[in-house]
Amino acid sequence: MYMRCGDVESAWSVFRETLDKDVRTWSVMIAGLAINGLLGDALALFAEMKNTGVDPDSITMTAVLSACAHAGMVDEGKRFLDCMPVEYRVQPTIEHYGCVVDLLGRAGQLEEALALIKAVPFQADVVLWGALLVACRVHKNVDMGEMAAMEILKLDPQHAGACVFLSNVYADVGKWDLVQRARSSMKEHEIYKTPGSSIVELNGVVYEFLSGDRSHPQTDRIYAMLDEICKTLSLKGYKPLTKEVTFDVDEEDKEVCISQHSEKLALALRLISTTRGAVIRIVKNLRICEDCHSVMKIVSEVYDRVIVVRDRNRFHHFKNGSCSCLDYW
Template identity: 50%
Template sequence: MSTTTTTNLPHHLKPKDISTESTSASKLSQKTILNLLNTKCNTSLQCLKLAHCITLRTGHFQDHYVAGTLVKCYANPHFNNFGFALKVFDYVLNPNVFVWNIVIRGCLENNEPSKAISLYHVMVAANSRPNKFTYPPLFKACTITHAIEEGLQFHAHVVKHGLSRDGHIKSAGIQMYASFGRVREARRMLDGEGDSDIICWNAMVDGYLKCGDVEAAKKLFECMPDKNIGSWNAMISGFAKCGMNEEARKLFNEMDKRDEISWSAIIDGYIKGGYYKEALEVFNEMQREDIRPRKFILSSVLAACANVGALDQGRWIHAYVKRNSMRMDAILGTALVDLYAKCGRLDMAWDVFEKMTEKEVYTWNAMIGGLAMHGRAEDAIGLFSKMQREKLKPNEITFVGVLNACAHSGMVDEGLAILDSMKNVYGIEPEMEHYGCVVDLLGRAGLLEEAEELISSMPMEPNAAVLGALMGACRIHGHVELGERVGKVLLELEPKNSGRYALLSNIYAKAGRWDDVEKVRRLMKERGIKTTAGSSMIDVGGIVHGFKMADSSHPQKKEIYLMLDRIFERLHMEGYSPKTSQVLFDIKEEEKETALRYHSEKLAIAFGLLSTAPGTAIRIVNNLRVCDDCHSATKLISEVYNREIIVRDRVRYHHFKNGKCSCKDYW
């Protein structure tokens, strides 16, 4: 670029603004300028602008390697200045392939994959011949944008230019074809001319697994000429993503060497499959081998801790982050907010949230959702308002959290107003989940006719979740006729969902219609449906203990059952009367009382009273809704034993203290 073209540059980049000191360096060599750009201008935009001025002043911008390096520096995502990088690129006269490759790669680094594809067409039209470095980022751009036609054209150009043998091109092409679901084309690239390195083999294994062809992946893995840690990791990740956790763990145990990706793959696999305790066991094993976990593993483990209520282990991770001066980014911070909220420590969740300097929409959503779970509707709505004051636009998940908060607190008018504002104020079309929240809100409040009217007015057919919310309201308010009608529809929609049968049975049982209860049970037997067993978990001293109804597997079962007998002796002295309507069998009252006594959360509470110091809070996670009897019994236990008992059920939190519950018996 000659000095006559600099008049179009921004004022601060014109040569006349360069200091006398920098202009005296007009004889700087190409090597010196390249060294300056590559070493001094990667972190300082001010330094880069000065180097840009020097480049223009000395005439070195006409050198393609200098100009390309300058574009590369401006394209650094750290500067968030890619638009200006493209402007600088526009001034490069007849850019060679080096410059084109830099700007194409810069498009990917700055999340502009479509721009990379369009620039290639300009490059070809300018008669600039691509080389082996041009196509890997283009294949990746097609993968991201799912640009199948363009990907096929790029492959044709690779063949045309005689670049098919290059390993980097082959591995990128294999990944692209696999992302399109075209494993045959991917395999042809692997088996085609030229040697396929281990990266190509790994890409093909990963491609088979992503397309769900586990057997083909296993066969290819077994016949690979060489394997590295990446090969093993691809198989472990693939098995885990396909829900084959046993196979993933078997391979994991066979590895001679493991890296962070190996540990992360097996932990993530367990978490995605709902095996949270197993994920924590692997993390503990990782600690015993003195492997320092990084943030992406810690975020996954925090999710596992949140789901099983492992507060102590979650707090250890928080302390580890502080101890190692790890940056609290939005992902890690949000994981901690979610952990503390789901473990019943809203105070600690709020403390983390307030101290976070980087907050994304999902961070606010986690805090709003946490407040909603705890029945703190006014605080959730207040945070929603604060979010808007800070000019952060809410998304669909934000409204799910706020509407859930209204549902758990009976704030009907507020919930209806928020639903109406989604489209009219925020331009967000309500989805099925939002309507489900409002149906739940109306149903809990006993407004069943209004709930039915809302379902009828929905712009889509109601799904099982929406109808399930209405049916749950029928159970609460004893509306047998409507509950029966909705229940029959649900059994057709979800014939394998045991919860729907249980809910319908519960409605019949509360109404004393035992013949109908038996019909539902027979239907379940005919269809091979098994009910989901109630289970509760309690974290004591960093160890998570699990209980099921009438569980006898715990090492301290004798002490637990003896403690449970003592608890009920005291409860009966205080006037406790079991709510036997919760039992779905037509049996004697004594048998009903016995069945209620050994619910999983009562066993967990007994263990908590045995294993923790007087006055210590007891925290329990339950996989099902708390039943009426457990709710009333736990209120009384909290008063008799002077304990705070925090129970997280499938829908919300219950804080029991001094004989009262935070839900105010509205759940």
């Protein structure tokens, strides 16, 4: 529970006070450290677990491989996968292979990731192809991205993520005619993208924001705070990363669009409603974008705040202008 809330210190406290630790106790702690960006601690705890005589199970190894993926530890991750059946007597499952595909994809080793997908002793599922597709967008490999998306759509013709990623890959490289074709196909087949949203708690009440949301009672103050943030950050040399906007509009419209992302609105509400030094916690249903990530880093320094953002993949702990993910996510 504490790890899922990003409260690592409380999780450590409970873990250390637990006298009879079984494999589940160790596994959830290792997994929690991994998604909170404490990757060295996660692998050190895995070593400590083995030294105490507790044997890892399948879930433990998923946590370990996930830690390697988040840290970009390619050689270590591959070694863990190879030694699982022999050293730990755990047969790799499709989840383990998915972690390594993710690991290779994040590191830009797309051809090796594709080769692993083709070599797994199972039928590749949506998760495996999805990990490759995300990597293809990050590393702008349009051809492989198209192939991965088509494989996903063969398995799940209504998979919105594949269609959206395909559209975004085309947008990243300026192929607007193909973007329009992808979006028209989504409309034709009634495939809808999940809108990005962020939730934040204030005085026991949970508020949810969508991009450009104006439904909150304090909307005027929230947008005034956003303007203040933009002006303050511009003095620090910040420039909006408009490449995240996947619509063929002019630069000014892109800047307006990206300035009103849901996590920025949630951030503004917490800034106007809490005192300096209070921790800001935000939960995002999708992956945090690069621009919002940059803004959170600068705001944590300028406004002297610890900001904890949980996106769909992991936690980001922003403090003093840096993030626990070390800009690798």
